[in-house]
Amino acid sequence: MNPEELKQTYFKIRSSSVEHLKDLIHDLKWNKSDELNEKIRELEQELENLKNTKKYWLVWDSEKEHEQVVLDCQTKLPILKEEKTRKIINDNSWDSNLLIEWDNYHALQVLNYTHKEAIDVIYIDPPYNTWNKDFIYNDKYIDKEDTYRHSKWLNFMDKRLRLAHNLLKEDWVIFISIDDNEQAQLKLLCDEIFWEENFVAKIIWKKKQWWWNDSTHIVVEHEYIYIYSKVLSKLIFNLDSEHVLSDSLYPFKDEKWEYWLVTLDKTSIRFSQSLVYEIIDKNWNIYLPRIVKWRQSCWRWWKEKVKNEFDSLVFKDWKVYTKYYRPEWVTPKSLLYDTRFWRTETWKELLIEILWRNSFSYPKPLELLKHLLRISTRDNSLVADFMAWSWTTWHAVLDLNKEDWGNRKFILCTNNENNICEEITYERIKRVSNWYTNSKWKEIEWLWGNLRYYKTDFVEIESLKEITDKQKLELTYNAWELLAIKEWIYNELEKNDFWQIFENKTEIVAIYFKESTRKVQEMKERLKEIQTKKWWKVKWYIYNNPFDKTDFKDLKWLELKDIPDPILKVYREINRV
Numbered sequence: 001m002n003p004e005e006l007k008q009t010y011f012k013i014r015s016s017s018v019e020h021l022k023d024l025i026h027d028l029k030w031n032k033s034d035e036l037n038e039k040i041r042e043l044e045q046e047l048e049n050l051k052n053t054k055k056y057w058l059v060w061d062s063e064k065e066h067e068q069v070v071l072d073c074q075t076k077l078p079i080l081k082e083e084k085t086r087k088i089i090n091d092n093s094w095d096s097n098l099l100i101e102w103d104n105y106h107a108l109q110v111l112n113y114t115h116k117e118a119i120d121v122i123y124i125d126p127p128y129n130t131w132n133k134d135f136i137y138n139d140k141y142i143d144k145e146d147t148y149r150h151s152k153w154l155n156f157m158d159k160r161l162r163l164a165h166n167l168l169k170e171d172w173v174i175f176i177s178i179d180d181n182e183q184a185q186l187k188l189l190c191d192e193i194f195w196e197e198n199f200v201a202k203i204i205w206k207k208k209q210w211w212w213n214d215s216t217h218i219v220v221e222h223e224y225i226y227i228y229s230k231v232l233s234k235l236i237f238n239l240d241s242e243h244v245l246s247d248s249l250y251p252f253k254d255e256k257w258e259y260w261l262v263t264l265d266k267t268s269i270r271f272s273q274s275l276v277y278e279i280i281d282k283n284w285n286i287y288l289p290r291i292v293k294w295r296q297s298c299w300r301w302w303k304e305k306v307k308n309e310f311d312s313l314v315f316k317d318w319k320v321y322t323k324y325y326r327p328e329w330v331t332p333k334s335l336l337y338d339t340r341f342w343r344t345e346t347w348k349e350l351l352i353e354i355l356w357r358n359s360f361s362y363p364k365p366l367e368l369l370k371h372l373l374r375i376s377t378r379d380n381s382l383v384a385d386f387m388a389w390s391w392t393t394w395h396a397v398l399d400l401n402k403e404d405w406g407n408r409k410f411i412l413c414t415n416n417e418n419n420i421c422e423e424i425t426y427e428r429i430k431r432v433s434n435w436y437t438n439s440k441w442k443e444i445e446w447l448w449g450n451l452r453y454y455k456t457d458f459v460e461i462e463s464l465k466e467i468t469d470k471q472k473l474e475l476t477y478n479a480w481e482l483l484a485i486k487e488w489i490y491n492e493l494e495k496n497d498f499w500q501i502f503e504n505k506t507e508i509v510a511i512y513f514k515e516s517t518r519k520v521q522e523m524k525e526r527l528k529e530i531q532t533k534k535w536w537k538v539k540w541y542i543y544n545n546p547f548d549k550t551d552f553k554d555l556k557w558l559e560l561k562d563i564p565d566p567i568l569k570v571y572r573e574i575n576r577v
């Protein structure tokens, strides 16, 4: 059995362990006696399978009451609708980032149509389930008295992380902030969803320095950030140029750089008699590898290397040393204790300065997010955060773009509890994307970045029977707009009863959406006409496409594209009636 089959079997057995056994027992009660033996055999087999599978896993109570958003997504078609008045255009790149307002389960469902395996880095900062009105599940705050609070949190995260997993490209990562309330549960959950072997690290982030002795037992000054890759062997992280190494580690300096000394002999390396030889310094002193705790050590370098690099050796206190220069870059570390990452008042104040009012006490430090994105992104990465609130992630992306002239893009989602999305997240992005005056009357330079604001919406399948043809066409346009989102090409050039065309500065997304292909030729002529004026590449989606590439030979720079199944499903449902 290959690992994937093994995993599927394991999940089948695991999920069947309680539910399936319950069903079987239920069946037994009602079945006639001649079927009883068969059922008992089934049960025995089931038990045997269970005995042979892993002996531990995370178990929690499944929902008694399903989340309304999940039920809605099952019975209606989740789509996104643009709030065109909230569009922010600051540069003329015609590129845009996305903000999706409302439940991230819904948003992730739609992103699974449009951005499957397209996202490079996900950062999320979920509710920590502190019982302090931080976690809303199914429209209700979870409080201390709720004995199902961990199960509810796990149900919430499980569904969303599974959807998020599909969005990640093979060689990329997810970062998840958490504290002690749920970190242990989260680790086991992620081991199941992302697989234990794709665990990269658990970062310990020192978030504050507590000056008072007012904690009962231990002052907790840190939180965690879990990192999982989609496929660990494909993951490449950047080196960290910002990490400050202690000066005391590099007490010496030569004309080249600061360094510390490491003895050339070591007991810790594998002993080899051929590495035991005499080294003679310029004053004719003879050195041999030391005997440390009655153990003969050997040199780390072969004789030849010592000869070639003799001038770099240091002879001191009857020992031979090599220089270890202070590196300019280090491999990212798991302990973040640097003061620039502390959750000081600075970050809260930054938000107050931008918004001119006190809004949210605990935004994540901007520098923390910048660090995570610095080590994990390239200059054109696509970053997503679906628990965004004050949008630190977005601010960090734009800051990094400004630093390295990058073109990272982002997709963010947050619910609108207490109007946060409209009043805080959107407001922050609007101000910081443009020149703005902060609360200290200082002019702050803009960070560029365009934005499109979407709200989640549904197509109600039942009510489709009653809608007019005009409304149906509107819904059809909505469904096809998802393709424009998928291609990041949003500007509507034209639309009619047969097609829609979107453009950016270099490309066109063309969508022919009618069952009948009688107007395809006409659309082709139209595209050719557009190409005579503008030298654009065409990405053409044709519903029910009976043609192949050769039928469009005379159209330049053409890419015929397949419509993703979920979008086809939405369209077919709308036009079924």
Ligand SMILES: C[S@@+](CC[C@H](N)C(=O)[O-])C[C@H]1O[C@@H](n2cnc3c(N)ncnc32)[C@H](O)[C@@H]1O
Residues within 6 Å of the ligand: 102, 103, 104, 105, 125, 126, 127, 128, 136, 362, 363, 364, 365, 386, 387, 388, 389, 390, 391, 392, 393, 413, 414, 415, 416, 417, 420
């Ligand atoms: C800890 S906060 C994130 C703070 C953010 N990192 C910052 O620096 O501002 C968690 C956020 O997740 C959002 N959230 C919780 N449940 C959600 C849901 N079902 N859909 C969308 N957003 C959700 C809440 O709005 C909440 O603000």
